[in-house]
Amino acid sequence: MVEKQRLAEIVGSTNVSDDPTTLDAYSRDISFVNQTKPAYVVKPHSGPQIKELVKLANETRTPLVPVSSGPPHFRGDTVPAVGGAVVVDLSEMKRIIFVDRPRRVAMVEPGVTFAELIPAAAQAGIRLNMPLFPRSTKTVVGSMLDREPVVMPKYQWDISDPLACVEVIFGTGDDFRTGQAAGPGTIEEQWQVGGMQKAPYGPHITAWHRLVQGAQGTIGIVTWASLRCELLPQLQEPYVVGNASLAPLIEMAAWLVRLRIANECFILSSANLAAMFAEDWPRDYLRLKAELPAWTLFYVVAGYSYFPEERVASHLKQIAALGQRLALEPLRAVGGLSARKIMKAAQATCPEPYWKLRYKGACEDVFFLTLNDQVEDFVELMQALAAQVGYPATDLGVYVQPIVQGTGCHLEFNLFYDPASDHEAERARSLASLATTTFLDAGAFFSRPHGEHARDIMNRDAASLEVLKKLKGIFDPHQIMNPGKLCF
Amino acid sequence: MALEDYAGDMNMCCRCSACKFIPLQMVKGFKHANVCPSISRYNFHFFSAGGRLNLGVAGLEKGFNYTPWYLSSLYNCQQCGACDVSCKYGMDMEVLLPIQELRIKAVEDGHAHPALAKVVERMAKTGSMVPMEGAGRGDWAQGLGLKDANQEKVEVLYHVGCLTSFDEGFRQLAQATAQILTAAGVDFGILGQAETCCGGRAYEMGHKQDFLTQAQKSLEQIKATGAKTLVTSCAECYQAYKVLYDRFGLRDDHELKVLHITELMADLLSQGKLQPKKTLDLCVTYHDPCHLGRLGEPWIHWQGKKVPGDRFIFDPPKPYRRGGGGVYEPPRQVLHSLPGVVLTEMDRIKEYAWCAGSCGGVIDSNPEFAQWTAEQRLEEAKCTGADAIVSASPWAEKLLKTAAGNGQCHLGIYDVVELVAQAI
């Protein structure tokens, strides 16, 4: 095991903890992952410190588990899978390195949260393509590295968006910059000639940032990342479309994305909307659940610098025609919930308590990617499985997020449960497990595998697995980076 | 010109592969984007124009090596000119001409294709490209009372062609042509038994000298008739007299207007001299024969020198034949004029038509490939929903009929002349 003193020499003694309470907090999260206590928690403040930590970890064969967001965590990837690990908590690396309006790009350290970056970007006249209602402790880098879906599919040209470039310390202890950031020169030297580290590809024919994304910290630790940003609209018109069945809303969403006439665009079940917007618990929650339609499509039509009203008007006319064709009516509010309220929430972080915890105190998520025309089938399947285990269907939270300009959907089921109730916890756990295995066989693509089934999911294509293992052997030959996660 | 004279053109090939496809602007779907039968069938790049040009460059640099693959590349080419059209959509360079020179050189170097050599030998001996099946060349005209151009001077000479004269299935084409000309009051004659081959196919087979010798014979005959206009219902004969003879200066001392029967019919229809009355009730699609279309574009006489410098340009500027000047509208005008005939176009037409397969001697050197090519054309014709495919080349029609017969295709196959004869 690594010595505390050696860790302290790198990060400073105040940034190394083996306090039992602290270790306990990092040994678990809201998911059903096995609890394993780390040996230490360290908080570095710079890339060079991280580099030294990784070198030390190699020397001493110490597992490292990077984490950047604050609690609560939901996926289990920030909990050590093996004993003797050191959690590398990056949450205090909070530098917003730059926000650049002309190139629509920002660069941040891993500890920068959405709550911190949103106002900084807004000051420059730009905004982030965000995940849905992230908790206040959620970091931008953490979200991007997990390939979390974003609420503006129009601006997601590639599944790696909005991530642009990263600086990463590989498991070998070597530092590497991806994309345009790779060089020539240091990033400071690049800035001097006007280079702003935005182009993600390369160097050469590779796209190294894709290796780090989705890796759950098993390849290396990111010390900063750049991300593409979008313009702040001058005019925004939010709308909601409610419907008892999902398929027409999915079709409408697909067209809104295909024609690029909606910015934010996603679908939520009544249970989720109620959990997000109920103010007076439990009355508001119950009322919203009762009054909201089963499904609500939310979208925003926006205008920018040039004649924003005319742009919005022409888009609204197209949407009206679309609505007619699909027998759907865009409204300003549904079930007493205004579209404007949803919009404000979608463009900010979630105030405490985090919406997923409001109903029952805990939540287990089952999420995957699928084709637009398979979403409804999976929802029906989940409802059947829920009935099988006795999970109330009306409690099922569902989130449908079109991705990558319409090439599919992120489909997410939120299983709320009372963590103090063993029965509810076990029911949620078993439903999640059953759903995962059933969906896997039914064609759900679990691109971001977490939890007990991660290994099975990773094993689906043996040839791909072989290559991944070879890569792991190159970038982390001593298997110190978050061992036990994914297939490693 | 010899192959060496095309060194600059061959070096211009940048290997873009446009020669394999119809002009990219005209691609209408996944199907029917290919235009070169050779590479479409055999797939290796050396079955494309670009591949052959690269081989030409290498040959000029290092010498020619006539391996079986090389000869296969050389002779499994209809020389249909589609590659030339597609390349020249974007480039200024000759493509078909150097490809023809490669074959001519092969023959000169003693590597004639045996099947083609046999055909050329027959032509030299008998004046016919096709076997004479017991009948005489002019037998088709028996009892029609047509003017004998051997005996009296004629203004218009109807040149029948070898296939039409000797092939039982096509004699009625000659009869129909004569019927039409007579009905329109055209004063014409025929050479009948004495008619000899135009020699055009021999040129494409690589036997340039044999072609020139045969061409002289044919021209002497034609001159003797006094004809100022030669009309033919064979697209290949048309191209020979119209283009090849002009190109090689064979007609320099003899003014001769060369018309394809479809051009003459279009003219006669517009003058009211032909009046189709019977309704045919037929939906047709039209196959542009290579020799009437892109290969039939008039020859442009030009001589000049390359301008030194960064561009492949010449002084005086070189005008390129790019296929647009062929005979495309007259056959269509004729079809449009026939009552009850509806014309629906295929995807590959006019200067970018798919070859029916009979050009370049392939029908003799590789009948299976020729037939495959025709089958592709029939498949394309079927996609139009037409009842029949109509063309203006007996060679194309013969191959299409063979291909249709084997596959039991139910498309009718006609010559334009046949439909006109039915309608009048």
Place this chain on the structure above:
Amino acid sequence: MALSKERFQAFADVVGEENICDDPTMMAAYFRTDFAAVIMPKDPSEVQAVVRLCNKFQLKFRPICTGWTGTFQPGSILLDLRRMNQIIEINEKNMYAVVEPYVTSAQLQAELFKRGLNTNMKGAGAQCSAMLRGHGHLDQSCGADDRNHLAVEWVTPTGELVKMGSWGAVGEWFCGDGPGPSLRSLVSSVVPPSTTPGVFTKVAMKLYHWPGPDKYALEGHSPRYTLREFPSNMMARYYSFPTLEKMWQAEIAIGEAEIALELMGFNAAMVAANITTCNEEEMAMFERLSKEVQGPGFFVIIAGDSPEDFAYKKKVLETIIAENDGQSLKTVEDPELEGILLTQCTRISASVRETFRPGGCFKSIPIMGQRDLTIRWAIGAGQAKLPLIEKGLIADDGGGFFGWGVEHGHLGKTEIFCKFSALNPVAWEEVTKWHREQSQRALEEKYFALTMAPEEEIETKIGPALSNYHVWWNKVLEALDPNGVVPDKGMSWLL
């Protein structure tokens, strides 16, 4: 050099004798390289079998689709993928199409147009493979490079068949990344010059909405096809600006306004080349356009999804142009020429006129990345062309460069080339020198670094300047290619 009998038979047993040629005479048809053989597999299993044999015999191999460019090692096997030419699937609901290597962009686009869809077309031309990692005129609205790839099916250098993303996991094509880290990190190109080790056998391509006609109603004859009817919801214009800075401001404003289907930063020489049907006409047109343009410019196509949308885009475009003192090129306002440019710049059917028509040779420095940065570099590269133009070694294009915005100006492409005669050794030498000097300057002045370079330069200069990517790449290649069958370490550079 031909294969031994035993090796020939082993390959022939896989693909059939009619699909393998090892006649040394015929290799010249492909490239100026003495390949051991050209082999044409018909499906992934044949590709795998051939690759495994290459491993067994320690023969290097390289795949090509239509095979326009590349440098190759003598004695290597060339995999000609022509027989793999099917469109596997077009999925309108999920905006992707799955293609094999030899489906041309023209074929795919023509099928997509019928369905109101489009794909990004490579600037090199519509005859190129639809699956290429590439970029072109439509990047503004249709993305570019590997960002248009979804799931990929890949035969590795050892002959394993890797199905990336959702294709391997669940038999669907819509996502190429995951589970976990993405293998698309390693392999994004398809064929030379920058080549993925191994062979792509199928790729799912991302699709885009197409508001234009199901097919263009064209008339005329090659080489001048004109539109019988111009689509009422589309417009094409060329705008020039008094300064490069104003052009750039207009370009970025158009990107941010998200109004352009296409923004192609042609220079006047390229416009002249595109709309003319021969060299002489091009030279005269260039002279004419040079007088008409006030400075650098770009070509724009706007297309409305509704009459209001079209009217809006037109209004915004004209406003931006006016704000930046831009002027519309009258020549392009001629409806016939407007139609020619519209069709040729969406099909990309005539780009060879811009590059190879003059002299059969062209050498280029293309950079994908941050547009304003690469424009600054390109100014110097353009000035460095002028002496070569004066000496008559390269075609006169005024020292121009070109480029365009990608993804509504988020990214960009800048390119500069020299067109010259294939038969002029002095031109070759001077252009090669220009290429080297300008690439070097880009590296030294920290604009970018070209990774298409000789191995020694990569190892000593370029790799170290780019985070030592070459070290990692070499390790990756060693792991993927233990038998060393990938030529040039997966890099080849244009001569």
